[in-house]
Amino acid sequence: MSLLHSTRLGSIVLLIASLAGLAIAVYAYSTPLTGVTGTLGALVAILACLALAVLALLLAAIKGRGASIALRVLILVGLTGTFFAGMLLHQWWICAAMVVGLIGLILDMVRPSHHTRPTHA
Template structure:
């Protein structure tokens, strides 16, 4: 009997996005971080939430239009969030987004030949 393993790309994306949510919430809610309460920090919270949602949706999806769409959207969100983290000087968030982007890239490579 063959065992099914979780695809590593979406798992990396999901875990890094969840870390990103925690980091961005910390910066948004904690006074004296320099970005607390700002629209940019709130936008980063929302983008990391959407990336985590994409990671959850990519776990069961291996092929097809929706899988490709979520991969592209997660890639664009990761790049945008990485840029925002750079501008906000949130270096831990940048590290989390690099891991998330690695997860998306791995999923791009493994999504073509996977079976449903």
Template structure:
């Protein structure tokens, strides 16, 4: 099945935000003097970013309306949760990346609206 251009852009933005969130969280978790070295919060953000990437692929492949709505809501909650955790960890790059992911989710979900109008005689 061919995906439209907005669908690709939305998917790429969501994946980009997940990769940036993962990379910054792992960096903060491993690097001394970041203030969150070895904390469960930084590791949790890294794991949540991996889950966000997995949700992105599942959302892209979902075709039923109910499943798409559920996955959009779960992805939205994940984006807000990761962004808030990034702010609490003073890793504002993670929060900015989740804003980019939110834009990607909006693009991806607005493209998913399909109207089936049947002519009645």
């Protein structure tokens, strides 16, 4: 697996999960008989998934260590909050998408660093 592909895998999984959560939240917000049609909670879930998608794109583009740590903390808070919102809305697919997003965040955290120094014996 190439270095570029392995370093971007976590952010790609996170982006796909947030876009899937966005699609599910839009469906729940706009479709009658979902139980949350037109509610403020579903609208907040839409905005949260949109914010997570933007943060995933920023995470893929960021180079600095401090900035990436700050973004990861924001993403973790966003994933947790959106998961909780999905639970309150009884939209279990949003919860599942946020768990997949958490897996993507973990994959991004274990990626090799861009500034690795060679070890001397």
